[in-house]
Amino acid sequence: MTVALSLVLFSIPILILGGTLSAILYRHDRAARITGCVAGFLGTAVGLSGALLGLIDGVEETVASVWRLPVGTVSVGLDPLTSFFLFCIFLVCGLGVVYAIGYLKHLPGRARVAPALAFFNLLVVSMAVVVLARDAILFLLAWEAMSLSSFFLVTFDASQESTRRAGIFYLIACHVGLVPLVLLFVLLGDPAGSFGFQAIRAATAPGGGLATAAFLLALLGFGIKAGFWPVHVWLPEAHPAAPSHVSAVMSGVMIKLGIYGLLRTLTLLGTPLEWWGFVLIAIGIVSGVGGVLHALAQHDLKRLLAYSSVENIGIIALGMGLGIVGRANGNSTIAFLGFGGALLHVLNHGLFKGLLFQGAGSVMHATGTRDLDSLGGLMKRMPVTGAAFLTGSAAISGLPPLNGFVGELLIYVGAFLGVVELPSASGLWTLAIVPALALIGGLAAACFVKAFGVVFLGEPRTPAAAAAHEVDMSMRIAMVAGAALCIAIGVAPQVALRLIEGPGALLAGSALLPPVVTEVLSAVTRASLALICLVALAASVRFLLLRRREVRRAATWGCGYEAPTPRMQYTSASFADQVLAPAETIFEHHIEAGGLNGYFPRTAHHHERLGDMAADRVMEPAMGLLVSAFGRLGFLQQGGVSRYLVWVLLTVVVLLVWQLGAF
Amino acid sequence: MFDVLMHLAWLILLPLPMLGLVTVVKSWIAGRRGPPLLQPFHDVVKLLRKGAVYSRTTTWVFAAGPVVALSSTVLAGLIVPMGSPSSPFGFSADVIVFAYLLGLGRFFTMTAALDTGSAFEGMGASREGAFAALAEPALFLALMILCVPAGGMSFGEAFAVLPASHGLLRSPGLLLAALALGVVLLAETSRIPVDDPNTHLELTMIHEVMVLDHGGPDLAFIQIGYALKLFVLGSVIVHLVLPIPADSWTGPAAFLAGQAGIAVAVGIIESVMARLRLSRVPQFLIGACVVAAVGVLVLFTGGRP
Amino acid sequence: MSLDADLLLLLVIGIDLFIGSTSRLGARIRACALQGLVLAALPLAIQGTGVLAEGERIVHTVLAVGATLILKAVVIPIFLLRAMRRSGVRREADPEHSLHLSLLLCGVLVGLSFWIGAVMLPPQAGSSPLGVPAGLATMLIGLFLTISGRTELTQVIGYMVLENGVFVIGQRLLGEFPLVVELGVLLDVLVAVMLMAILVVFTNRQHEQGADVAAETVGGGAP
Structure with a gap:
C-alpha cells in the first residue's frame, strides 16, 4: 500500500x-x-x-x-x-x-x-x-x-x-x-x-x-x-x-x-455517446439560469446560497457536458477543457460556497437572523467577516482575479474550440454554453451584490443588526483562510492545474496536457497580477490626492433631505424586482399586500413569496400523480399482521418460481 | 516600442475628448454651439483638485468602487488593440478576460452604490445589474463571431485575420456582431436609449444615480473610467467595422476616424431618439442577444473557416 | 455566395424578429410591407448572378417582381391598415413581459430553422446558404404569430408573414421562378386575406360598431 x-x-x-x-x-x-x-x-x-x-x-x-x-x-x-x-x-x-x-x-x-x-x-x-x-x-x-x-x-x-x-x-x-x-x-x-x-x-x-x-x-x-x-x-x-x-x-x-x-x-x-453531453449541457443551462434566478428572489440568506449552489452545479454540468462532447468526438483538448473546468469549479465552489455559508453562519451568530431585510450595516461591525464575504461574493460571480473565474474560463475556451473544431451539430451545442454562462455570470453578480450589499452595507435595519459584534477568532481564521485560497487560485491557477491535471486526463482519455490550458492559465496570472498592480496604483494615487485635502463626513445625499432612516434603504426584494421583471412569467409570484388606504395610512403590510418553479409546476404534479398511483395499492396495507405475512409468503413463492423456472 | 507608446498615448489622451465630441455633436444638432471639446477634461481636472465628502454610512467598500472600476477598465483598455492589430498586453483568451474585467468594474460600482444606504443608489444598482446581465450574452456572442474566423480567442488573432479575409460588408455575420456590439456599447456606457446621461431626475437614472454620492477624486476616477469604457468598446467596434491594416500610418488614421465616427453616431442617436421606458429596456437588450445569436448562426451556415 | 441575396435574406429575418417584438399593429403591418419590398428585390438579386442573360427569364422576373411588389408591399398592407383603422384596434392586448418571451421564442425559432436547414436541406452550390433558414424562420414565426394572435388582424398579419416565408422557401428550393407556383402562392394570400379581413369586419359589426361602417368596409375592400 x-x-x-x-x-x-x-x-x-x-x-x-x-x-x-x-x-x-x-x-x-x-x-x-x-x-x-x-x-x-x-x-x-x-x-x-x-x-x-x-x-x-x-x-x-x-x-x-x-x-x-x-x-x-x-x-x-x-x-x-x-x-x-x-x-x-x-x-x-x-x-x-x-x-x-x-x-x-x-x-x-x-x-x-x-x-x-x-x-x-x-x-x-x-x-x-x-x-x-x-x-x-x-x-x-x-x-x-x-x-x-x-x-x-x-x-x-x-x-x-x-x-x-x-x-x-x-x-x-x-x-x-x-x-x-x-x-x-x-x-x-x-x-x-x-x-x-x-x-x-x-x-x-x-x-x-x-x-x-x-x-x-x-x-x-x-x-x-x-x-x-x-x-x-x-x-x-x-x-x-x-x-x-x-x-x-x-x-x-x-x-x-x-x-x-x-x-x-x-x-x-x-467512451460516452455524444448526446449524453447534449443532455448535460441542457441540464446545465436550465439549472444555472433557473438556480440563479431563484437565488435572486430569496430573502433568506442561506436559502439564497442554497439556490446559488444549484446554479454552480449547473456550471459544472456545462463543463461535464462539454467534456463528454469532446471525448465522444475524439478531441482530447476540448474534453480536457470541459472536464478540467468542471473539476476546477468543483474545488472552487467548495471553497467559496463554504466561505459564504460560514459568513452566513457568522451573521446569524451575531444577529440571530438570516432574513436579509432585517440586516444591514454589518461591514462596520464585522469587518473581517464582511471582507471575507465580499471576496467570496466576487469569486462566486466569476470575477477576476479570483478563483471562480478560472474554472469558467476553461469552459469558455473549450466551448469556443468546440465551435471552431467540431462538426456543426456538436458545435451548435457547445456554442450554447457561451451565452448561457455569460447570462449566469451577469445574474450571479447581481445576486451577490444584493446579498453582500443588503447584509453588510448601508445602515442596520433592526436593533439586532445594530448590536452585532465580530465573531470568534477561529471562525475568522476559517473564513480568511478560505478567502485567501480563493485569491491564491485566482492569481496562480497553475497550482490548481496540478490538482486537476491527473483526473482531467483520466476523464478526457488522454495523458497529454493540452498546451492551450497552460497558455490560458499563465495569461490569467499575468492579467491578475496586472490588475492587482493597477488597483494598488489607483488606490495610492487616490491616497496621495486626498492626503492634504479636506475630507469631511456627512449624511448620505438624499436630495437635500437630511434625516434619512434605515427603513428608506433599498430592500432585497426591491433590488431583485428589476432583475426578475423580465423573467416574471416563469415564477409563481404570490403577493399579499394591503392597508394603504386614505391619505394618512396607519399600518400597511406587504408580503411576497416567489415559488420554486420546479417544485410548484414539476415536482408537485408529479408527486400528486405518484400518490394517486400508490393510492391504488392501498388495499395491500390494511394493518393486519397475518395479511402482511401472506404478502411475504406470496412474494417468496413467486420469486422462487421465477428463479427456478429460469433453470 | 513605438506601438506601445502610441497605444498608451491614445488611452490617456483620447477618451475624454471623445466624450466631449458626443456632447458637441448633440449641441450642433440642437442648434447650439456646445461646450468645448475638452470640457470633460477640464471637469476631471477640477474634480481631481478637490477634497471629498463621505457619507457617515459608508465604509472602505465605497472608496474601493471607483478605484477598482477605473483600474479594471484601464486593463481592458490595455488588452484591446487600438489602431494596429495587436495590443501591448494581449494574450490568449483575452477576449473573455476583457468582458469579465468590465464585469468586475460594474460589480464594485454596484457595491459602492449600496454602501451609501440610500434608496436612489440602490435603485441604480438594481437597474444596472438587471440590464448588464441581459447585455452580457449579446457581448459574448458578438465577441464569439469576432473570434471564430481567426480560430483563437484573442483580439490580436481576431483583428489580424479580419482585414485580410473579409471586411464587414463581405460577411453578414460580422454586420450583425457590429450591430449587437453597438447596443452593448449604448447599454454599458448608459447612453440613450437605455439611460439618459443628462437626465435631472434621480428616479429615472441608472448610472448617474449610482454615483450620486461620490465626489472629488473619486468622481474624477468614475468619469475617467466611464470615458475609457466608451473608448474601449468603441475601438472594438471600429476594428470590426473598418478593416484596419497593420500599417503604421493608415491604421491609426483609420482608427481615429472610426472612433470619431462612433462618437458622432452616439451623438446622433441621442439627438433623434428618446429614452426607452425602463420596462422596455430588457426587450431592447434581448433583441441584441437574438441579433448576435442569428449572427453566429449565419457564420455557421456560411461555412466555417 | 451572392452578397446581395445574403443581406436581403438577413433583412427578412430581421423584420421577422421586429414583428415578433412589437405589439403595435401599425408597425407590424408596415414591417410586413417592407418585407414584401425585400421579397420583391430578392429575385433580382438572385437572377443577377447569371441567369439574367436569357431573354425569356427577364420577362418572367419582371413580371414576378412587379406582381410581388404590388401585392405584398402595397395592396395588402394598405388594405390591412384600413381594416386596422376601421376596427380601432391599435395594439395587441398583451402584458409587457410576454413580449420578452415572444422575442426570445422568435430567436429560438430562428435557431431551429437554421438547424433544420443545416441538417435537412444543405444549400446547393451557387445559392445563398441563408435561403432555406430565412424562409423556414419566416414561416415558423408567421405560424407562431398566427397562433398567438389575440385579434383577427394579428392573425392575418401572422398569416402574411407565413406566406412570405413560403415565398422565400419556394424560390430557394426550386431555384427559379415557375409562374404557376408563384401565382398559386399569391392567390392563396389574396383569398386568405380577404376571408380573414371580412371576418374582422364581421366581428366588429357584431361587437362594436354600427352595421353601416362595416358594410362600407366590405364594399371598399372586396371589389
Missing part, C-alpha cells in the same frame, strides 16, 4: 475515534467540542496530506479488504479522480472544523454540541469512503451512511417544526435518489458477475443500450444528490436548516459527490 493511501485510510479511524469520544462526552459540552474538533482537524489534515500526495504522485492502486461481505470482497483504491475529490473533501471539511470550534461555542437554546461534531466526523468519513470505494456495495453503503449522518446534522436543531420538516423532506429525497443508484449497479453488476468497478468496466460495452440506461439512471440518482434542476427541490429546504458549519460542507462538497458519482460512472462506461 502506498503512503498516500495509508495516510488517507489512517485519517478514518482518527475521525471516527474523535467523533465517538465526543459522543461519549455528551454531557460535557466543552470537552465534547474540543475532542471532536481536534480529532476532526487532525483527521482532515492527515487525509489532506494523503490526498495531496496521491495527486502529486498520480497514485493508482486498489486494495481488497480482509473482511468479506456475503456479496464479495470489498475494495478501496486511489486514483487521480478519487484523490482530487478527497482533496476537496478534506480541505473544505478541515476549514469547517476550524470554523466549528468557535461556532459551536455559543449554541442557541439548550442544544448539546456532541451530535453536531460526532455526526460531522461521520459525514466526513462516509464521504471519503464514497470516493475511495472500488465496488458498488461499499459505495452504496457509504452513500447511505453519508445521507443518514447528514440527515442527523440537518435535524440538529430539532426543536423547530420547520427544521424537522426539512429533515424529513431531505431524508425522503435521499432515499428516492438511492433507488436509481441501486438499479444502476444491479444493471451493471449483473452482466459483469461482480460488483467490483474493475469488473464492471471490463464487462460494459461502450455506447450500447446498457451503457445508455446506466447513464440515465446515474443522471437521475446522482442528479438528485447534486441538485440538478428540477430535482434540486430538497436543497433549499435542507441547507438552511443545518448548522452553518454543516451547510458549508453539504453545499461545498457533499452535493459534489453527486458529480463524483456521475464522473465515476462515466469512467465505467468507456
